[in-house]
Amino acid sequence: MGLCGCFTRVDLIRSIAIVGLNVAAGRRRLWIAKPLGKWAAEAMADNFSPDSEPTTRTLLRRVLDTADPRTPRRARSTRSGAQRDLLETPSTRRQRSQTKMTARRRSHTAASVDRLARIQASGHLEEQTPRTLLKNIILTAPESSIVKPEAVVKLVPSPQVVQHTRRESSRGSLELQLPELEPPTTLAPGLLAPGRRKQRLRLSEFQQGMDWGHLSQEPRENADASSLTSSLNLTFAMPLQPQSVKRPGLARRPPTRRVVDVGTFLQDLRDTSLAVAPPGESHRTPVGTVPTDTVLEDTQPFSQPLAGHSPSVHHSLPCPSPSGAKEVEGPASRRTWSSGPGLQNNHSGPGKPAQLLARKVEEVEALAVGFPNISSISGEDGVEPLQNGVGEEAEESMEESMSVREVEKAAEEQGSARAEEPEGHTEVAEAAGSLGSIEAKEPEGSSEDEDPSASPKLAPSTPEFLRTRRLQSPEPAPPPSTAVLPSELPKRLSARIPPRPRIPGSRPRQDPYKAGLNHYAKLFSFYAKMPMEKKAVEMVEKCLDKYFQHLCDDLEVFAAHAGRKTVSPEDLELLLRRQGLVSDQVSLHVLVERHLPLEYRQLLIPCAFSGNSVFPTQ
């Protein structure tokens, strides 16, 4: 019976391959079918290995390997053999790397290569036939999941490398190469990869600046269009670039830039600085460890000239932004981080999720007005605790200096690329949040930061700070702040704010899912095949949010119903059954086969491999 089973599978493959080739090859069907037939016979003879599932992907690969690369219309060329072998080997190599290799398999591929060499076929291999295109695609396409949002990190390495090499080459003549280098970076704001490069540059520059005690340069390369503090900045920039490249952990956050309206910004600063004066208990996860680092190192926060200090604060802002931006990919991390600030400063609270939301919405809308306010508030909060932790200064004086710093920062950043501002603000907010929840929770968020070492430093300082805060402020002023914020925020964000007077559990729900929802909303707009309004996309995101929440609630309830505490595939099957997707005719495995890529299918559907082993184990 086993042999019969082998027979049918191989017959299936052969028939499919033959059909496929018939379609492609037209007249040559007989001639092409023969090698396949031979190969299929070999396969049969060799006891078809059960580890190769006849899915479309493997099938296609085999077809590409064994079939003639030449299209029926092209004339033969003599160069075929060697080139075909060259083409074969990468594909066979890929086969090997991807599927379980057995000795038989190698003999298959070797035999196919030999056979092809024997065959007098030729192809114009430089020509872009669909077959070669497809082969190249299979060879080079990144393995991406259609289910999970694409991790943006993948885009980073290649431009990084390019930029790195470019920078290195330009080290010799800085000024000459300046204008060349600038334009590509000025294109950056919308793109993630150059933004990441910029991000790293800024971070390393910032660190250097901290060492040197002064950084007047703009972190953004955009602003350096005029080669201002050119040579000095560049000397920092050049050697720093390779450093930052070596630290992949730094490049996590896409830069989000906002245009800053300084007038409203300042006004809100003043408005909220009063409200901020008595901040409440602050339970914040330690996210912004880098800025705390810099501030802690800076032992004389007020003696320094503000001009010098504001850049440091300013530079401190971009640094934790990677941790914030990383949330695009890591919902779990965000939950740990965002679960902290559930309780405390409401204004920073609204600020944070608003900023996160804004980051997502950034591509959708430019929200120039609302963010500076939020970010200013949270910035104040963020830097305040740091300051307190360091020097235990009077809060008002710190706030004043903070506000001044922020003003300067705002002045600096005005007119710069958009995303810098909210980025910085989000970082500061995260720093604030981080400090707040140190008491409440472990510094989980800090582990995600570049400098986890900073968090232990924070820990001893923050309890004191928190105690002092608590004594001073019986109650934060949430109402004025929340009243201030919703009026300025766009409607979408204001819809989030009212539920903010808070249940600690509710916060993690909103933000982590927004990241993935953006991905799905974009998919939606793609499949709509029509341009979609921003509001429509937002509505879609909202609906998706509710849908997924319901879904997860259901799953939880199902698991509890079965007396379990863990959601199992049974629960999912029940869910899909209720939705009507799984029925008596259509089982879950069929759906998995239909819709998921091969890798997931391998993980989900138990399949028997050689040696009597079944994966995944049941």
Add this chain to the structure above:
Amino acid sequence: KEEDVLILLQRLKAAVHYTVGCLCEEVSSDKDMQFSKQTIAAISEVTFGQCENFAKDLEMFARHAKRSTVNTEDVKLLARRSHSLLKYITEKNEDIAQLNLERKAKKKKKLEDENRNSVELAEAGVEESEN
């Protein structure tokens, strides 16, 4: 057989329709609002369809909990979407549970009494015999 099933279905639908009609009349007399016949028909159709769904879901839930009998837990799971309904059902469930407890308590008492009686009788019998 199919015809029988169809006839049964029709009878069931008619029954549901009648009940819905009665309820609508009550509501209309309460709220002083009229219900058109199409409305009643629509409501009864929807109700009937939902009943089918409920039945399937209940069976699935029972099977999911590896039981062969539909339980009150299954019903509660079914009603989880609407909070008021869930509350109502939970309360009813608690009432029933209490009733059951009371009945059990009564039964236990009866049993105990009987036991005591029998013991006493036995003792009495023994004493008498001794005497």
